Amino acid sequence: VxxxxxxxxxxxxxxxxxxxxxxxxxxxxxxxxxxxxxxxxxxxxxxxxxxxxxMVNLMGDQIAVCPHFGAGACPGDECPNQMAHPPHHVQIFSDGYMSTVKICADDLRGACTRNSWKVPCKYYHLPPSLAAARKRQREA
The missing domain is CATH 1.20.5 (Single alpha-helices involved in coiled-coils or other helix-helix interfaces)
Structure with a gap:
């Protein structure tokens, strides 16, 4: 036991x-x-x-196309209206009242490499002056 x-x-x-x-x-x-x-x-x-x-403009940012640029009456990058002056390969959207282009989200991040391809980027790449103004606008 x-x-x-x-x-x-x-x-x-x-x-x-x-x-x-x-x-x-x-x-x-x-x-x-x-x-x-x-x-x-x-x-x-x-x-x-x-x-x-x-592949996609996720932010959906758009900018108006300068109406004088198409007619050749605008100086381009020095536009006082701060509107887009897109090259021929950028896709332009029109609603009958105003034309706009989508801004390349990759270019905003400094990462777009599509312009080095045979077919360039279909989104608008902001010139430095507009990019700086847009950045200030977003920070405000």
């Missing part, structure tokens, strides 16, 4: 048995796999977002 409590005390001090160890190891593996899957999902989401950025 005295040996039974000693045996119970020894078992209580020993580490987890093989079945418990396997279960803990399995749970740890599941947890690690779940963490890895979450990291992969976050990386895929980042990659998808980065892949989409250069």
């Amino acid at each position: 005295a040996a039974a409590p000693a045996a119970q005390g020894v078992m209580a001090e020993t580490p987890a048995g093989p079945a418990q160890y396997d279960m803990m190891q399995y749970q740890q593996m599941q947890y690690t796999a779940m963490q890895q899957q979450m990291q992969n999902m976050a990386q895929y989401a980042q990659m998808a977002q980065m892949a989409m950025m250069p």
